[in-house]
Amino acid sequence: MTEKTTVESKPKIDKGLDDVYVKESSICLVDGVRGRLLYRGWDIRDLAEHSSFEETVYILIHGRLPTRAELAEAKQAFAENRAIGPEVVKLLRCMPKDAPPIDVLRTAVSYVSNFDKERDDPTRGANMRKAQRLIGKFPTLVATAQRIREGKRPVAPDPSRGIAEDFLRMLTGKKPDRLSAKVLDVALILHADHSMNASAFAATVAASTLADLYSTMVAAIATLKGPLHGGANEAALKTMLAIGKPENAESYVLNTLRNHGKIFGFGHRVYKTWDPRALILRDYARQLSELRGQQDLFHVAEIVQDTVVRELSAKQIYPNVDFYSGLTYHLLGIPTDLFTPIFAISRVSGWTAHVIEYWEDNRLVRPLDYYVGPTDNVYVPIDQRA
Amino acid sequence: MTEKTTVESKPKIDKGLDDVYVKESSICLVDGVRGRLLYRGWDIRDLAEHSSFEETVYILIHGRLPTRAELAEAKQAFAENRAIGPEVVKLLRCMPKDAPPIDVLRTAVSYVSNFDKERDDPTRGANMRKAQRLIGKFPTLVATAQRIREGKRPVAPDPSRGIAEDFLRMLTGKKPDRLSAKVLDVALILHADHSMNASAFAATVAASTLADLYSTMVAAIATLKGPLHGGANEAALKTMLAIGKPENAESYVLNTLRNHGKIFGFGHRVYKTWDPRALILRDYARQLSELRGQQDLFHVAEIVQDTVVRELSAKQIYPNVDFYSGLTYHLLGIPTDLFTPIFAISRVSGWTAHVIEYWEDNRLVRPLDYYVGPTDNVYVPIDQRA
Numbered sequence: 071m072t073e074k075t076t077v078e079s080k081p082k083i084d085k086g087l088d089d090v091y092v093k094e095s096s097i098c099l100v101d102g103v104r105g106r107l108l109y110r111g112w113d114i115r116d117l118a119e120h121s122s123f124e125e126t127v128y129i130l131i132h133g134r135l136p137t138r139a140e141l142a143e144a145k146q147a148f149a150e151n152r153a154i155g156p157e158v159v160k161l162l163r164c165m166p167k168d169a170p171p172i173d174v175l176r177t178a179v180s181y182v183s184n185f186d187k188e189r190d191d192p193t194r195g196a197n198m199r200k201a202q203r204l205i206g207k208f209p210t211l212v213a214t215a216q217r218i219r220e221g222k223r224p225v226a227p228d229p230s231r232g233i234a235e236d237f238l239r240m241l242t243g244k245k246p247d248r249l250s251a252k253v254l255d256v257a258l259i260l261h262a263d264h265s266m267n268a269s270a271f272a273a274t275v276a277a278s279t280l281a282d283l284y285s286t287m288v289a290a291i292a293t294l295k296g297p298l299h300g301g302a303n304e305a306a307l308k309t310m311l312a313i314g315k316p317e318n319a320e321s322y323v324l325n326t327l328r329n330h331g332k333i334f335g336f337g338h339r340v341y342k343t344w345d346p347r348a349l350i351l352r353d354y355a356r357q358l359s360e361l362r363g364q365q366d367l368f369h370v371a372e373i374v375q376d377t378v379v380r381e382l383s384a385k386q387i388y389p390n391v392d393f394y395s396g397l398t399y400h401l402l403g404i405p406t407d408l409f410t411p412i413f414a415i416s417r418v419s420g421w422t423a424h425v426i427e428y429w430e431d432n433r434l435v436r437p438l439d440y441y442v443g444p445t446d447n448v449y450v451p452i453d454q455r456a
Numbered sequence: 457m458t459e460k461t462t463v464e465s466k467p468k469i470d471k472g473l474d475d476v477y478v479k480e481s482s483i484c485l486v487d488g489v490r491g492r493l494l495y496r497g498w499d500i501r502d503l504a505e506h507s508s509f510e511e512t513v514y515i516l517i518h519g520r521l522p523t524r525a526e527l528a529e530a531k532q533a534f535a536e537n538r539a540i541g542p543e544v545v546k547l548l549r550c551m552p553k554d555a556p557p558i559d560v561l562r563t564a565v566s567y568v569s570n571f572d573k574e575r576d577d578p579t580r581g582a583n584m585r586k587a588q589r590l591i592g593k594f595p596t597l598v599a600t601a602q603r604i605r606e607g608k609r610p611v612a613p614d615p616s617r618g619i620a621e622d623f624l625r626m627l628t629g630k631k632p633d634r635l636s637a638k639v640l641d642v643a644l645i646l647h648a649d650h651s652m653n654a655s656a657f658a659a660t661v662a663a664s665t666l667a668d669l670y671s672t673m674v675a676a677i678a679t680l681k682g683p684l685h686g687g688a689n690e691a692a693l694k695t696m697l698a699i700g701k702p703e704n705a706e707s708y709v710l711n712t713l714r715n716h717g718k719i720f721g722f723g724h725r726v727y728k729t730w731d732p733r734a735l736i737l738r739d740y741a742r743q744l745s746e747l748r749g750q751q752d753l754f755h756v757a758e759i760v761q762d763t764v765v766r767e768l769s770a771k772q773i774y775p776n777v778d779f780y781s782g783l784t785y786h787l788l789g790i791p792t793d794l795f796t797p798i799f800a801i802s803r804v805s806g807w808t809a810h811v812i813e814y815w816e817d818n819r820l821v822r823p824l825d826y827y828v829g830p831t832d833n834v835y836v837p838i839d840q841r842a
Contacts (some may be wrong), residue, residue: 081477085478085819086820087822087824088824090470091468091469091474091823092469092470092471092473092824092825094469094827095825095826095827095829097825098825106747110829110830110833111830112833112835120837130491135838136838136841137841137842138838138839138841141838153480157550161547161550161833164543164546165567166571169570173569173670176566180559180566180674181551182557185552214722261824264484265825266822266824266825267822268661268664268822271823272658272662273659275656275657275658275679276675276681276682277687278472278682278684279679279680279683279684281682281685282660283810285681285682288562288674289658289662289674289678289679292667293667293675294666295668295671296662296665296671297665298666300671301819339822340560349766396728429558431471432771434654435654436474436479436654436657437476437652437657438473438474438475439480439652440477440479440481441484441485442480442481443485443497443519444496445485445494445497446497447496449495449498449506449521451506452524452527455521455522455523456523
């Protein structure tokens, strides 16, 4: 385990940790061969059809289906925790108008921890309650920051509504139509977890030092910001908008592939077939596009999808969730730079589940780097340097 | 690389990543066998004796000794960047008085990124400038937050002074004596980097998604907070203070060992001999204890050290840097809960060096977890659940 000065034989360097298992987990199975995604053993197709985001969060954190009473209690807890104090609103008002919303969320979550009396209580019970508070507050923080940025009055949360519906209401100031609320609820279900992705892993590394739960979530948000993680759906939408008309879509894809360019929203390190989340969101995006009279954009997406699949499915490249989530959020009228914060509103549930699971058998994460620099430099006094 | 549903043979689980090399690096060599620590090939014993924190930062980031002109320019940049704007002071005033200073620093760094026009510029040049800004601002953020917490007026930075001296001046409101300034400068040199520790690794994971440099530093601070990482020197000091008198020290150690208790500040995953940083700080702690007339506390430390080494050196257990750094900061009159923020004031230099190096050949960090949960749970409608 010691790092040696003498280079005898170079060890294997696991850059990216592609094939490294960092823990056992019973939270999430990504079955990239069969194109299945399970939370605690339940198929997300069933959850998207029959469940709600609140119930999905319960399943992720507790590992079982709630009874009616347990679900009511959990919904109540999320709803009560949705409120943010005046000092947090004041902080959000201190943010420059041009601050990226994901940076605002990161700062606000870091700040809001100050007001949780259980912040540094490391017991499992306290962490479960802190998870509820975090999951409750994320939508309010994102919606309130956006209202302030737009120069509008913040809309207080309504505890009688579900997370997805209330988020859209706090964001727009009006009750969303039934389809929009359902679509966002499904999108939140589909993004709630995805095993040891970069942000969940950053949270785990922070957790391994026994930092508090809020700190681990701040590390996760910081990591989600990167365009290689949270930003891919923005890029996919931008491509669709740039193509504009269905009749331009096929030639755009063929030209891009011919020039070895990248089409965003396709391919995945784990999925070697259709990403089940993409298929579900595609159907909802179609319904939304009809409701909004924006069928052209949906047809662009379909043709891009069909062309890429036709050309690249032999290489196991299919649309992933990002291809349809950006389009879905756009059709919901959500500004592009809120896509990653909405990802966080959902994923905070998986992050907290992973951290709480890791703490059941904690071990400090302390990898090695392989030193390839000089070992015997001489300190030369400054007046003798060349 | 796909995660399989069928458990054919359980893979190796690298929990803690103890023996996993995550990158090549030419920044820092921890030679745990010979008890040496090198930054870019220079021995920290030479740097502690002859260099300054500013020059050490230059070496860490640029990989070479600066000329006189380059060092003057770097010092100038750190000094100019030491100022924080009125909006940042306002944020610090919004922090509850009982907020842990490391949480305040994490929030402030997250916030301060909003005011950097180059925040999302991913070029190497921009990142080098952002590193200078971060290294410049950390001492001011920590000192200003502490002044506000104590109900005192913040002290503006003085660009004509070095980082260590100016930090003590901003913290206390008066020019420190020469020994105190030198001791803190050496402590900052000794903590500036330590290869792939948990906080540097969390920063690297965040960086691997191409999140901006500020985000990676926020992830690092969040990780440093944990008592298994940044908090060990506090625990070591508390032991010394609890022992109180030199004549109680030996029996305290022997009793603790007999009861299989832990003595904080001893042993290290990498060092199997004396931690060279502990030896350097011990000498400065002795000098400070004489200057302050607190020799008793230093003698307690010495007797604890001698007793543990006598009893446990056969098991390769020796004092590590935390054993003497907490004592040193205490003798400098620094409140205990500022120890971890001071660690960050120093380590931000190593963190930025590691992130900038990682981006030269970036790869997304996306490990696996090994799924051990159920795979075929049936979704039961809520009115049919037991």
